[in-house]
Amino acid sequence: MRFDLTVDHMLEQWVLIFDSGNVGVARDSREADAVIRARREVFARILTGEQGVYAAVWRNLLSVEGDITLLATLRELLPAARRASRTAARTPEG
Numbered sequence: 179m180r181f182d183l184t185v186d187h188m189l190e191q192w193v194l195i196f197d198s199g200n201v202g203v204a205r206d207s208r209e210a211d212a213v214i215r216a217r218r219e220v221f222a223r224i225l226t227g228e229q230g231v232y233a234a235v236w237r238n239l240l241s242v243e244g245d246i247t248l249l250a251t252l253r254e255l256l257p258a259a260r261r262a263s264r265t266a267a268r269t270p271e272g
Contacts (some may be wrong), residue, residue, distance in 0.1 A: 181249050182208035185218040194252075201255070212244040214252070225256060 179194040193210060195202040216224075220239045223229035232252045234240035242249060 179254065180208070180213045181221065182213055182215045183218040183221055184216075194199065198201075210244065212242055212246065212248040214240060214242050215248075216240040227256065231256070 179196075181190075181192040181194070183190045183192065191207045192206050193206040193208055195204060216234065216239060220229065220234060224231055224234060224240070229239070231240070231249055235242065235249070244265065
């Protein structure tokens, strides 16, 4: 999964690498199964949980080229998403 992030009309490219259960990050422009494009400040809000991944897509703040199902993988890797899942699991249903 590659992230093409823009800041001040400059492009930063980062690659998230999955290998045998390990996850790595590299600053690279290699081909990827999915390319996620956003402004860096939008992506920072996604990482902190201030902005949802899917909501960012719906609002055209983030675009995906390639395997869109990898957005679900990204969402599960984010700390805010994991906290929300744990909270939902502990909340009794009414």
